[in-house]
Amino acid sequence: MLSTRAVGLSSPLRQAILGRALVRSPVALAKRSVQTESLPPSAAVDILNQQRLRRPSSPHFTIYQPQMTWIPSIFHRATGGALSALLYAFSLAYVVAPGTFDSAHVVEFVAGMPDAVKYAGKTLLAAPLLFHSFNGVRHLGWDMLKFMNVKGMYQTGYTVLAATAIGTVGLVLM
Known part of the structure; x- marks a missing residue:
């Protein structure tokens, strides 16, 4: 009835236009107990736990095809967490x-290891560090609104992977 008042229709005019039955009970709701x-x-x-048990879970990994837009994002978070924990x-x-953990003891401990263990350890440290660093630069580019189309995201994704591979080999062979 607010709209009829806003237009300026008075009560007798409303009754004439809308009919007496609608004016008496403008909203006829069925009552239920x-x-x-x-x-x-x-x-x-x-009650909340029972509702959560009946809620369907998201099928995310089973229905979506892996893409260069979200796989590096997951690995960026994982490498950041792992490097922080280390x-x-x-x-x-x-x-x-x-x-025990001063530089001299650590260098002495590493020097006594077999070469295969040294190379494996270098790889396990260099790959996540370089990937996280290069992918961080990629994210900074996105913050500046660069490469924000699908083609740019795929190009920068493959560039990050290539730079990580080349950088890892370079650091391991040092």
Whole structure:
């Protein structure tokens, strides 16, 4: 009825236009009874858990084809987390036992390893570090609104992979 008042239709005019039955009960809702029961506050968690069990899960990995737009994003997060965990672990080890984890002892320990273990260790450190670094530069490019089309994203993705491979080989052979 707000619209008729806004237009300036008075009550007698509304009755004449809309009819007396609509004016008396503008919204005719069917009444229905709803039965409720009183539950303790702790029951809310149980009800929520039951609703979550009946909720379907997302099929994400099973229906989507892997793409250069989201695979590097997942690996960027994983390498960032792994490199951070490694840094924190080494830092805490140095704080707890500074005599064992100082540079001289670490160099001596690594020098005593077989060459295959050294190369594997270098690869396990260099590849995530370089990938995370190059992909971070890729993300900075996106922040500047560069390469924001599908072609640019694929080109920069393959460039990051190639630079990571070349850089890893270069660092391992040093």
